[in-house]
Amino acid sequence: MFRPIAAALRRRLPRTIKARVLSLIPFLGARYRTYQILTHPFDREFGTDTSGQVAPEDLDVDPSLRRQMQAYIGSQPSIVRRVLARLPEPDRFAFVDIGCGKGRPLLVASELPYVSITGIELSQELVQVARRNASTLAKRFPGRTAIAVVVGNAAEYQLEQERVVLFYYHAFGRETLSAFVGHLERQLTGTSRQLFFVYVNPVDADVLDASPRFSRWMTEALSYAPDEVGYGPDQHDTVAVWQSTPPCYPPLPNARRRVTRVNPLRAEIDD
Ligand SMILES: C[S@@+](CC[C@H](N)C(=O)[O-])C[C@H]1O[C@@H](n2cnc3c(N)ncnc32)[C@H](O)[C@@H]1O
Numbered sequence: 001m002f003r004p005i006a007a008a009l010r011r012r013l014p015r016t017i018k019a020r021v022l023s024l025i026p027f028l029g030a031r032y033r034t035y036q037i038l039t040h041p042f043d044r045e046f047g048t049d050t051s052g053q054v055a056p057e058d059l060d061v062d063p064s065l066r067r068q069m070q071a072y073i074g075s076q077p078s079i080v081r082r083v084l085a086r087l088p089e090p091d092r093f094a095f096v097d098i099g100c101g102k103g104r105p106l107l108v109a110s111e112l113p114y115v116s117i118t119g120i121e122l123s124q125e126l127v128q129v130a131r132r133n134a135s136t137l138a139k140r141f142p143g144r145t146a147i148a149v150v151v152g153n154a155a156e157y158q159l160e161q162e163r164v165v166l167f168y169y170h171a172f173g174r175e176t177l178s179a180f181v182g183h184l185e186r187q188l189t190g191t192s193r194q195l196f197f198v199y200v201n202p203v204d205a206d207v208l209d210a211s212p213r214f215s216r217w218m219t220e221a222l223s224y225a226p227d228e229v230g231y232g233p234d235q236h237d238t239v240a241v242w243q244s245t246p247p248c249y250p251p252l253p254n255a256r257r258r259v260t261r262v263n264p265l266r267a268e269i270d271d
Helices: 002-012 015-024 041-046 063-068 077-086 104-109 124-140 174-188 205-209
Strands: 094-098 116-121 147-151 163-169 194-200 214-223 236-244 259-263 266-269
Touching: 041 104, 041 124, 077 104, 077 194, 077 214, 077 236, 094 104, 104 116, 104 124, 104 147, 104 163, 116 124, 124 147, 174 194, 174 205, 194 205, 194 214, 205 214, 205 236, 214 266, 236 266
Parallel strands: 094 116, 094 163, 116 147, 163 194
Antiparallel strands: 194 236, 214 236, 259 266
16 A cells, blocks of 8 residues: 555655655655755765665666666765775776766766776766766866766676776676676686776675686775765675786785675675
8 A cells, every 4th residue: 555655756756855755654764764865965065966865766767677776876975985095096097887876986086086987877867967966076176087977788888998997886686797797707808907896785796706807805894984874874885896807906905705695785794
C-alpha cells in the first residue's frame, strides 16, 4: 500500500520537499534520511549543487539499464581528497569518474594538477547539473584543469591516455562491474598503460582482486571530516585502490587487507 504512494510522491514533488515529506512517514523514515535533504557543506562553500540522492527510477535513463545501476549520491569530499592526496604524480595522470553523477569528485580532483578531468554519466539531467557545477567552480578557480562531462555508458569507456586514475564510487551492479573490468583488461593487454582504479565502498572488491591485470595498492577505512557527518549515509568509507599490472608503484602498507561485503550496499575491512 505504501509503495505506490511513495513512488507517486517521488515522481511528483521537487527533491527537497519530497525527501522532507517522505522522511516524516514512519514506515519510510529509514529510507529517507536527513542527508538526502540537507545541502552539503561543500555546496554551501562553493555555490554548487551536488547534494541529495536520486534513485535510478527517477533518472532519465534507459529503463533496461536501471537494474544494474546505483542511485546518485555524492562521495564525501574529505574522502576523495585524502585518497587522491596519496596517489602519485597527478600531473602525469588523467582523472576519470566512472558514473560521475553531479560531479563532486571531479570538482575535488580539480584541486590537483591532473592532465585532464572527465566525468561520464548515463543521465543527461545529472550531466547538466555536473556541467553547471564545473562552470561555477571554473569561474572561481580559472587556473585549474578544465572539467569535461559526457553523457554515456561508463561501462563502455575507452581508455585514451597512457596514465589514468579511474574513480569509481559503487556505480554499477556486480554484473556490469565484471564486464567493465574485462573491458579494461582487454584495453590494458599489450600496452604500457598505467591505471589506478580507486573504488570507494568496494562491495565487489573480489572482482578486481581476481583480475590478473590489477593488484591492490591501498586499502583503508577513511572517516568523513567532522563537518560532513550527517551529510552522507555513514561516518566512514572503505576505500580500496588497485594499480594495473605489472605494478609501477610499491603498494601502501596493509594494501592486501580483506574487504567484506557486509550487506549489498556496504563494504568493510576485516580486522
Ligand atoms: C553512487 S553515484 C556516484 C557519483 C559520483 N561518482 C560521486 O562519487 O560523487 C553513482 C553514479 O553512477 C551513475 N551510473 C550508474 N551506472 C552508470 C553507467 N553504466 N554509466 C554511467 N553512469 C552510471 C549513476 O547515475 C550515479 O550518478
